[in-house]
Amino acid sequence: MRNIQKSFSGVVALGAVDLDVLPGEVHALIGQNGAGKSTLIKILTGVYKRDDGEVLIDGEVSIIGSPREAQDCGVATIYQELNLVGLRSVTENICLGYEPRRFGCFVDWPKAHRDAREVLMRFGVDIDVREPLNSYSTAIQQLVAIARAVSLDAKLVIMDEPTSSLDEQEVEVLFAVIRGLKRDGVSVLYVSHFLEELYQVCDRVTIMRDGRSVAVREIAHTSRIELIAEMLGRDPGEIESAGMTEFSAGEAVKGEPLVEVSGIATGRQLQNFDMTVHAGEIVGLGGLLGSGRTEVARALFGLDRLSKGGLKWCGEELKSMKPAEAIALGIGYLTEDRKSEGIVPGLSVRENLSLAILPRITKGWCIDRQQEREIVEHFVSALGIKTADIDQPIRELSGGNQQKVLLGRWLAISPKLLLLDEPTRGVDIGAKFEIQAIIRDYVSQGVGVVLISSEFAELVEGADTVVVLQEGHSVRELSNPGVSEDVLLKAIAEPASGVAA
Amino acid sequence: MSATPVTTARPKVLIDTTMRNGLIVLLILFVFNSLMTPNFLQMQTLSVNISQVATIAIVAIGMTLVIAAGGIDLSVGAVMALSGALAPLVFMSDSLQASPVLAVFLAFAVALSAALLCGLFNGYLISHLGVQPIIATLILFISGRGIAQVLTNGNLQTFDYPAFSVIGTGKFLALPVQGWLMLFLAAAVYWVVSKTPFGRYLLALGGNEKAALLSGVPVHRVKIGTYVICSLLAGIAGLIVVAINSASDAARNGELMELDAIAAAVVGGALLQGGRAPIFGAVLGAIIIQLVKYTLLANGIEDEVALIAKAGIIVVAVYFQQSVKE
Numbered sequence: 001m002r003n004i005q006k007s008f009s010g011v012v013a014l015g016a017v018d019l020d021v022l023p024g025e026v027h028a029l030i031g032q033n034g035a036g037k038s039t040l041i042k043i044l045t046g047v048y049k050r051d052d053g054e055v056l057i058d059g060e061v062s063i064i065g066s067p068r069e070a071q072d073c074g075v076a077t078i079y080q081e082l083n084l085v086g087l088r089s090v091t092e093n094i095c096l097g098y099e100p101r102r103f104g105c106f107v108d109w110p111k112a113h114r115d116a117r118e119v120l121m122r123f124g125v126d127i128d129v130r131e132p133l134n135s136y137s138t139a140i141q142q143l144v145a146i147a148r149a150v151s152l153d154a155k156l157v158i159m160d161e162p163t164s165s166l167d168e169q170e171v172e173v174l175f176a177v178i179r180g181l182k183r184d185g186v187s188v189l190y191v192s193h194f195l196e197e198l199y200q201v202c203d204r205v206t207i208m209r210d211g212r213s214v215a216v217r218e219i220a221h222t223s224r225i226e227l228i229a230e231m232l233g234r235d236p237g238e239i240e241s242a243g244m245t246e247f248s249a250g251e252a253v254k255g256e257p258l259v260e261v262s263g264i265a266t267g268r269q270l271q272n273f274d275m276t277v278h279a280g281e282i283v284g285l286g287g288l289l290g291s292g293r294t295e296v297a298r299a300l301f302g303l304d305r306l307s308k309g310g311l312k313w314c315g316e317e318l319k320s321m322k323p324a325e326a327i328a329l330g331i332g333y334l335t336e337d338r339k340s341e342g343i344v345p346g347l348s349v350r351e352n353l354s355l356a357i358l359p360r361i362t363k364g365w366c367i368d369r370q371q372e373r374e375i376v377e378h379f380v381s382a383l384g385i386k387t388a389d390i391d392q393p394i395r396e397l398s399g400g401n402q403q404k405v406l407l408g409r410w411l412a413i414s415p416k417l418l419l420l421d422e423p424t425r426g427v428d429i430g431a432k433f434e435i436q437a438i439i440r441d442y443v444s445q446g447v448g449v450v451l452i453s454s455e456f457a458e459l460v461e462g463a464d465t466v467v468v469l470q471e472g473h474s475v476r477e478l479s480n481p482g483v484s485e486d487v488l489l490k491a492i493a494e495p496a497s498g499v500a501a
Numbered sequence: 502m503s504a505t506p507v508t509t510a511r512p513k514v515l516i517d518t519t520m521r522n523g524l525i526v527l528l529i530l531f532v533f534n535s536l537m538t539p540n541f542l543q544m545q546t547l548s549v550n551i552s553q554v555a556t557i558a559i560v561a562i563g564m565t566l567v568i569a570a571g572g573i574d575l576s577v578g579a580v581m582a583l584s585g586a587l588a589p590l591v592f593m594s595d596s597l598q599a600s601p602v603l604a605v606f607l608a609f610a611v612a613l614s615a616a617l618l619c620g621l622f623n624g625y626l627i628s629h630l631g632v633q634p635i636i637a638t639l640i641l642f643i644s645g646r647g648i649a650q651v652l653t654n655g656n657l658q659t660f661d662y663p664a665f666s667v668i669g670t671g672k673f674l675a676l677p678v679q680g681w682l683m684l685f686l687a688a689a690v691y692w693v694v695s696k697t698p699f700g701r702y703l704l705a706l707g708g709n710e711k712a713a714l715l716s717g718v719p720v721h722r723v724k725i726g727t728y729v730i731c732s733l734l735a736g737i738a739g740l741i742v743v744a745i746n747s748a749s750d751a752a753r754n755g756e757l758m759e760l761d762a763i764a765a766a767v768v769g770g771a772l773l774q775g776g777r778a779p780i781f782g783a784v785l786g787a788i789i790i791q792l793v794k795y796t797l798l799a800n801g802i803e804d805e806v807a808l809i810a811k812a813g814i815i816v817v818a819v820y821f822q823q824s825v826k827e
Contacts (some may be wrong), residue, residue, distance in 0.1 A: 191584055303715075324717040333715060341715055344708035346776040355716040358698040366696045409716065 014039050014211045019052075021156060024185045026178060028198045028219065031208030032231055032400070032428035037191055040208070041158055044189075045077045046070040057155070076149030077158040084145060086134035091116040093133050094148045119147040119157030123177045139170035146177060150186070157181060158189045160233045161426065163197060175201050195224050209233055257315070258417055258448040259300065266307030270295035271472035273309070275450075277417065282439075282449040284463030286456075286488050292472040293452045297419040300450070301333040320406060327356055328411055332410025336421040336452070338399070342406045345395035349387050350376045350393045353408045359414075379408035384434060400431030407435060411442065418442070421452045423499065456485045468492055509606060519770030521786045522821055530792045538799045548677055550795055552669070555679035556738040558583075558787035560758055561765035562690050563571035563731030565783040568766055569694075570727045571707040571775030572627060572634035577762055579645025580619045580732050581739030581755025584612040586649040589658045589749045592665055601664045608665060609740070616736025617729055619645060624725030642759070659748040669744025679741045683784065686734065691780040693730075700778070703727055705737055707775025764811065765790055768818040790814060 014036045021027045031037050042048045044055065046064040055062055057073055064070045070077075071273050084093045091109075093412045094116045099107040116129040123143050133141055142162060149157045161179075163171045178188055178201050190202055198205060198219055205222070207215045207230045215230050246381040261275045270292040277283045285293040300311070301319035311318040313329060335341040346353055353376045354361065361371045383404045386423075387397055394402055403423070410418060420439065424432040436458075443449055453459050459466055460483050468476040476491045534541040560577050567574045588608040591597070597604040619641055626637035671678040694700035702723045705713040714720050735755070743749045767773065768789055769782030790811055797807045 301715075324719060327717040335715060340709070341711045344705045344712050344776070347704060351705070352700060354620060355713070355718070358701060359717075362698050367698055367701065473505045500805070 014043075016252060017208065017211070017213045019189075019206050019213060020216070021187045021189055023155070023187055024182055025204065026188045026190055026202045028202040028205035029189055029208065030195070030205060030227065030231060032430045035208040035231070035428070036211040037208055038160070038398070039211075041160060041189075041191065042079065044070070045075060046068070046156065058213045061450040071152055071154075074153065074155035075158065076152055076154035076156070078142065078145045078149065078162055079160050084133055084141060084148075084428070086141075087132050089131060090127065090129040090133050090144055091119075092137070093144055094119065094129075094151055096148075115151065116147070119151050120144070122150075122180065123147065124173065133201055137170075139166050142166065142170075142174065143177065146174075146181075150181070154186060156187045156189060158191070160191045162190070163192065163194060171197070195227055198227075207231055228429060231428070232485075239328065255281075255446055255448075258365070260312040261296075261300070262309055262312075264299055264308050264311065265472075266295055266299050266304035267307065269472055270299060270304075273299075273469070273472070273474045274448055275467050275474060277448040277450060279416070279445055279448050280446045281465065282443055282451050282463045284451045284453065284459040285469060286459050286466045286478075286492055287469035291469040293490075294421055294471055296469075296474070297421050297450060297452060299324070300419055301331060301419075327413055328359075330413065330416035331419065332356070332413055332415040332417070332418040334406055334410055334421060334423055336425070338403055338406055338426075343394050343402055348391045349380070349385070349394050349397065349405055350390040353379060353390075353405050353412060356409050357412045375412055376408075379412060383408055383411075383438060400427045403427055403432065404435065407438065411438075415442075415447055417448045417450070419450045419452075423451070423456065424458065425454070454487055460482075460485050460488055465493075506767035517770070519779065519822065520782055520785065523768075523782065523789060526789055527785065527792070530789070534792070534796055534799075538796065541799070544675065545560045545753055548672075548789060551680035552677040553795075554787050554791040555677065555683040556741050557761050557765055557791065558784045559679075559686055559734050559738045559741070560755075561783040561787050561809065562687055562780055564762040565766045565769065565771045565778055565780055566690065566694070566703065567634075567731045568728045568763075568771045568773060569707045569775055570703045570724060571710065572724070572727065573638065573763070573773075574623065574728060574731050575635065575638040575759045576619060576623060576641035576645055577623050577731065577735040577738075578755035578758035579642050579649070580616050580735040581742065581758055582646045582751045583619065583647040583652075583739070584616045584736035585739035585743040585749045585754040586653045586658070586751045587615055588612040588743060588777075589662075589724065590652060590667065591661055592662055601662075605662075605664045612740055613733060613736045616732045616739075619736075620729035620732030621725060622685060622734065624728035627728065628721040628724040634723075646751065649754075653749065653751050655752070657748055657750045661747060666744045666747055669741050669746070681743075682737070683808070686737070687784050690730070690734075694778045694780060699723060699726060704776055704778060709787040710820070761787075761790065762801075764770035764815050767822075768814060770822065786818070 002307050017036065017040055019027075019029070019040070029037055029040070039048065043050045044064070046066045046069055049065070055064060058077070062073050064073060064075070085096070088096075091113050100111045100115065113129050117126075120127065120129065120143065123146070125140060125143050125147075127136060127140065133144060136144075138382055144169070146157065146159075162174060166174060175197075178190070181188055190198070192198065202219045205217050205219050205227065206213050207217070207227065209231060214233075217226075217230075255278050257276050258279050259277045260273075261273060264273050265271045273292065273296055275283060275296070285296060287293050294302065299306060302323050302325060305320060321329075323333075344355070347355075350372065354372050358367060361368045361375070373390070379385070380387065380390055385397075385404045385408070386401050394405055397405065403426075407423070418439070424435055424437070427435065439449060439451075440462075451459065453462075460480075463483075464480050466478045466480075466483055466488060467474050468478065468488070470492070478487060478491060540546060560581070564574060564577065588611070591608040591611045592601075592604040594604075597607065623634075623638050623641060625658065626632040626640070627634050668678055673681050694703070702713065702718045703726075705716070705718055706720060706723055710720065735758075738758070739755055742754050765786035766783045767786070769786030770779040771777060771783065771786070793810055793814060794807045797810055798804070
């Protein structure tokens with residue numbers, strides 16, 4: 001790709017981007033949120049039309065006008081959010097749009113099933129391809145997406161954050177598949193925020209910043225710090241001297257107990273859970289996927305009814321409540337999935353940010369527009385949200401900036417307790433530091449935080465206390481200082497020993 | 502607050518692309534008719550068109566709200582029939598003949614209360630019981646007209662009651678009363694959508710229901726509210742139709758209105774997946790559909806062809822909507 005340019009409603013998203021991927025190469029593409037990675041990929045796959053520049057495949061200029069044309073040119077994409085049809089069978093998903101035909105019109109199902117099985121076997125996956133796709137784990141679904149790409153004879157497979165929802169073992173399987181693709185001469189464009197991964201599978205890396213490609217490096221000869229420095233446009237030495245995260249736990253002065261949770265259960269996912277959060281404290285929830293971390297947040301926010309146990313808010317017993325009542329108490333819940341549970345894509349940054357505070361800024365029948373603007377502008381500048389204008393639709397913002405708007409939505413309610421479910425997932429390093437610093441700032445002013453994170457480093461360094469969950473039970477409480485990743489891992493992995501029944 | 506915001510003001514969009522296209526189409530139709538259709542530029546023609554478009558537009562305004570919140574309401578035509586059947590029953594009852602003012606007032610109150618109940622019924626099924634909007638409103642679509650016919654024993658009720666008929670045949674500033682009513686209702690609903698928390702909530706709900714719920718939006722109440730407003734507007738439209746005809750025909754009043762209203766809303770720029778509520782767009786959509794129909798009829802083209810033309814307009818509107826989204 002040469003000199004690709006693209007702008008949205010006058011805002012330049014990409015200005016002069018070059019990207020070269022060699023045959024059989026695993027090429028990483030990194031950059032902060034908003035650097036233009038997603039836009040670049042969408043141009044390459046024909047979702048957006050480029051304003052200028054050209055795309056060459058095997059040395060020939062190709063005009064990619066639609067996703068179908070991109071596929072026919074040998075470019076296949078595995079998106080962050082899988083775009084497969086969950087209810088249909090694995091086979092159908094692999095060959096959708098390219099089914100083998102019999103007599104020119106009927107689908108040759110036996111052959112389709114055989115082909116699908118064969119492709120998956122190459123990746124060491126042996127499953128019943130007749131079953132609906134969503135009966136399998138995310139990891140398998142991801143492999144199915146890759147299998148689809150391979151079965152279309154892709155020359156270039158684009159993977160956008162492929163590991164964000166996989167566990168360690170599944171990541172290993174994926175890497176093995178990537179190495180296999182490489183052996184077969186297929187190129188891979190690998191987009192990820194997890195820098196460690198790049199060292200395991202990638203050959204070269206292109207770094208993007210502010211809509212430009214700023215550097216191309218051999219990954220083996222580049223240090224992590226250098227990569228980060230290039231992404232942020234800073235000096236490597238400066239970063240090395242700073243801590244890895246902006247969280248620095250253990251210095252907080254605990255206030256009064258804010259929430260006391262005793263023995264709550266909401267269903268199979270959450271069976272017996274105890275926790276106390278004090279004002280000015282970050283309580284981390286540690287555990288594997290499915291251990292009930294998100295369910296704790298849902299219970300505290302009044303989304304799931306308690307079947308057992310009790311909640312005390314500032315010392316007073318709380319009966320059943322609804323989200324609106326939780327918000328009125330000063331509880332904010334930043335959800336894990338910002339696309340399906342966070343943003344309202346068609347509404348503006350302003351309307352999204354003020355959604356939870358409307359009852360407080362309504363005078364008589366009307367929303368007080370003046371007050372709304374002031375509040376929104378305050379948070380846009382305080383959180384450093386990059387938006388052309390507060391009336392820009394939120395869907396046009398990058399992931400990190402959307403996340404900041406949603407964080408702003410909850411900070412605007414002047415929260416007493418924030419439930420943060422993976423607040424920095426899918427967010428680049430720059431925005432991650434900023435978000436962590438903002439949270440820390442609010443905590444020092446006496447806000448209590450429940451932090452859910454799959455990143456152990458974030459929990460270990462960020463939380464004052466970590467409550468460890470196993471299969472819906474709270475099994476351990478670890479307090480900082482003294483928590484290390486090893487201690488946390490051990491607590492998560494070790495069989496529960498009568499600490500909780 | 503920082504004195505120099507990072508943001509730069511984007512020009513305030515008063516008329517969006519869909520609205521602009523609509524106005525252009527309207528202008529073309531107007532110029533064409535001025536040149537080709539005899540007697541087009543006369544008060545009489547204007548009045549006829551306004552009185553016919555008003556009912557469609559009023560129902561389309563309500564439909565736009567429901568669509569914006571991610572729903573659909575098929576029962577509007579039946580609600581029109583019901584409200585239209587109830588009003589004459591009230592003001593023609595023997596006990597009320599002494600005081601026409603009270604009679605008309607009660608007629609409105611009873612008819613609109615019935616419409617309100619219909620809206621509550623739809624809203625309750627959809628919000629609390631989680632029935633699909635298209636199925637939930639299908640219940641009243643079928644039974645509402647049935648109830649109206651039972652109430653009137655299936656007869657055509659004719660009447661001569663000027664105090665009531667004013668909403669269908671009266672004039673204000675030389676134009677039909679229902680035209681003014683249409684503008685007033687559109688302005689009122691526009692105000693609700695753009696200024697009140699209810700309006701914001703309904704757009705959030707249509708845009709992403711889960712996110713709205715998690716932000717404390719009273720989802721059930723907002724849903725019920727949209728269906729109640731939609732039914733009330735349909736009820737008003739039903740009364741206007743009865744007043745125009747000086748007769749209530751429960752079998753015909755509001756027939757196929759749900760489709761006209763949805764068409765007008767779509768032509769006006771409403772997205773069927775929700776999240777957008779172009780109220781004046783719906784009025785414009787209704788006017789365009791009416792004017793095309795009138796143009797064809799006035800130039801001697803048959804009714805059946807006019808129906809095809811209507812379908813054509815919808816196709817073109819959807820096409821433009823899609824291309825704008827790109």
